[in-house]
Amino acid sequence: MLQAEAFTANQLRDAWPILSSDERLEGFQLLVPAEADEFFLMLSSADQAMLITAVAPADARRWMRLLAPDDAADVIQSVGEEVRPALLTMLDPPTGHEVRALLAYAEDEAGGLMNPRFARVRPDMEVVEAIRYLRKQAGRVEAIHYVYVLEADQRLAGIISFRELFQYPDDTLVRDVMHTDVITVPPDLDQEALGRLYVDTDLFAIPVVDAEGRMQGIVTFDDIADVVREEATEDIQKLGGSSVLPGPYLEVRARDMIRSRAGWLAILFLGELLTASTMGYFEAEIAQAVVLTLFLPLIISSGGNSGSQATTLVIRAMAIGEVRLRDWWRVFRREVLTGLGLGAILAVLGLLRVVLGEALGHSYGEHYFALGLTVALSLVGVVLWGTLMGSMLPFLMRKLGFDPASASAPFVATLVDVTGLIIYFGLAAVLLRGTLL
């Protein structure tokens, strides 16, 4: 299907993620004009902004005028404050007006993502009139997949898909066949909620309607596909215990990479310092029964691992709307059961390890069975504790107004480490009193 001249554009698209900015600009300028237009429209706003600010002003003007108002607004939002006025003046006056209106909305809300150019008809038009009227609009609007039926005061009366409109006899009134149970969103709806709505409804475009019911624009799925992926990437990066990277992995400079990761790592380290203090508190017990320390990494890591599992599952379930704040008690009950079950499994493995280790030659001393029981019971306690901390922290974070994803796997593991030590040495102090201790 690829033709010779199209091949270059496709090659460039494939290579794009691994090219430097200079190479991208160079490759882009090698495209034949017809391809360059299409290629340009496919790029992300950040890439479009990069090209526009790098080429000669005459070219920049041509590219700016190629963009739909919502996309032009995105490009303007991704350049520095000082360049924005110049880019705005490159637009034709009516578009410039529309773009300024869009810039008034936050970039990550429905109002900032919407396109004010949509296909519209009046409710009292006949189908044949409506189709003729749409044909006139076709060059101006972003999409004619859905047709919005507006009253004279711009209030949204209903919606009809173009495909449906096409099937009715010529003299049918639009009012009689339009759908009136329309899903709409307010201009200040957050993009994360918008993303969920798209995935849940499979709609191609969602109308943005102000408090008076007046139609403001449409947000189309392509503006949202990027958002859904971006949100997932940010959540994953936070789950791994980093800040969100300022760009694609291979493009972030070493200094910025260290900065994004050092913050959380240092905070976790400071938290982890508590383990040294806690260990200091138990120094006498450790000196008396060095054998206890052999199982220390095993026990605290098991708590950390079970906490990582729980926090990851709960954070994701929250992000996609499966679990809400008010479900915390249902989650708590589930995780008590799960934590006890998982703890019991590891306890059996741990006890076996001590008993078999003793049988196979490593001597843990005459009280090896009591030691094994201490390890096993500690595992139940630590795993249950890790599971509960991991599952409840995202709720606490959200309740306090933070992003639940901040309760990252390393964060939970660090919290569980300190309590894991206390559980282990505390149980040892009780169970091994008079024998090892």
Place this chain on the structure above:
Amino acid sequence: MLQAEAFTANQLRDAWPILSSDERLEGFQLLVPAEADEFFLMLSSADQAMLITAVAPADARRWMRLLAPDDAADVIQSVGEEVRPALLTMLDPPTGHEVRALLAYAEDEAGGLMNPRFARVRPDMEVVEAIRYLRKQAGRVEAIHYVYVLEADQRLAGIISFRELFQYPDDTLVRDVMHTDVITVPPDLDQEALGRLYVDTDLFAIPVVDAEGRMQGIVTFDDIADVVREEATEDIQKLGGSSVLPGPYLEVRARDMIRSRAGWLAILFLGELLTASTMGYFEAEIAQAVVLTLFLPLIISSGGNSGSQATTLVIRAMAIGEVRLRDWWRVFRREVLTGLGLGAILAVLGLLRVVLGEALGHSYGEHYFALGLTVALSLVGVVLWGTLMGSMLPFLMRKLGFDPASASAPFVATLVDVTGLIIYFGLAAVLLRGTLL
């Protein structure tokens, strides 16, 4: 915008994620028929299958016939083998034929996701003819957003958006205005690659073309939005160290929840048992210098945390195509720099902790400064090692044909724990020989 009778459908949609299967069926049967149809079409295949297998056969037939062939195939694929033939016979014969053809493709490939009903015209039609011809097809096809231009032998000659077609004068030949540089995919393209292509290109639908260039169907964005989110969820669950849950978090039964998590947790535990053996190897050193153990959790957790960060960032960058297998060397060099930088930061904090701890009253003995240096150097080594393991394991996994996301944060942390111990006690043996040891 919501009308009284529509409110119920919207209420049901909102409550859906937290209802049991029985409550869902009950709520669904309370909807008025016109709403029920739309509501049904919005549901996931799994939910559609649940409803169809729960209602009376006459109703089931009506719902099955409401589905487009690709959606019907998805429903049939999500029920048990024994129910499939009954559902297939509910379809009208031509649709049944199309659905059987789709079932021959894997569910997670382009062929299994595509819809064989798309809007088509011939290259030698005039625009006015093409529009008339499309109007006849409108009831049958899934979408008329893009119109596919097919030669007599079904080979795809080009594509034109409906909106463009609409703008040309009536007597223009389709051949003269269609686009010929079309992005197509083969029927066996994996859904993950398809998801990436959608996010990269912002296309509404992508044509599926066989090896001879013959058009087989289209995959539309709504089939893919779910896939993009599902893949992210599966990746996140694996990153947290679980298997993929068999359903939404609150719907998975306790037994299945434990099963999904116990496998990895037990494997990690068995790996972590190596720490007990390693510690046993250093038992003499530990008995001689108990003070060494105080910093043990701190050091191995820092390695685990830096490994979690690195593996999460690299796995996500791979999943969204920012990093490819051949980039491993670029990633390695970056992570050497990053690991050294992060290790140095933690080393300074660690040295400060020992020196300040000594000054503030906890006595680490006369060789406290040597101890501090050992802790600091171990941190550099452990963090560098964690960073490199975390960033390289996803490459190794992919190279070996596994999912890179299996190199989960807990998995990397466990691997780093054992080596962290060796680095710490090894450095201590060298640096503290003749003083503490």
